[in-house]
Amino acid sequence: MTAMKERGNKRQMIGTVVSNKADKTVSVVVERLVRHKMYHKIMRRRSKFAAHDDRNDCQIGDRVLISESRPLSKSKRWRVIKIVEKAV
Numbered sequence: 001m002t003a004m005k006e007r008g009n010k011r012q013m014i015g016t017v018v019s020n021k022a023d024k025t026v027s028v029v030v031e032r033l034v035r036h037k038m039y040h041k042i043m044r045r046r047s048k049f050a051a052h053d054d055r056n057d058c059q060i061g062d063r064v065l066i067s068e069s070r071p072l073s074k075s076k077r078w079r080v081i082k083i084v085e086k087a088v
Contacts, residue, residue: 014084015049017062025076026051026058028066037057051078061087 015030028049033042050073051066058064063085066078 003082012065012067012081013049014063014065017058017064017087018048019062020022020053020056020060023077024053024056024081025073026053028064028080030066046049049078051080052076053080058083069080 013028013030015028017026017038018029019027028051029047030047032045032047034045035042047068051064052069052072058080060071062083065081066082069077069079071077
C-alpha cells in the first residue's frame with residue numbers, strides 16, 4: 001500500500017480567541033503589521049476568523065494555531081490545530 005500524499009500546503013496563522021459562545025466554534029483575531037504605502041508608518045491590521053474547535057477546549061484570551069480547511073459551514077473555513085498559550 002502506498003502512503004497518501006498531502007494536497008499542498010495549507011495556510012496557518014496564530015491568533016487570539018475573542019469569543020467561544022457558539023458550540024464547537026471560536027472567533028479568532030489575527031493581527032499583522034503592514035507598512036503604509038505613502039507614509040511608511042507601520043500599522044496594525046486585524047482579521048477575524050471563525051474556526052472549528054472539536055472539543056470546546058478554547059477559552060477567551062487563548063493564543064491558538066489555526067489552519068485552513070474545507071468549508072465547514074457558511075462562515076467556517078478554519079480549524080483550531082492546537083492551543084499555543086492558555087489565557088491567564
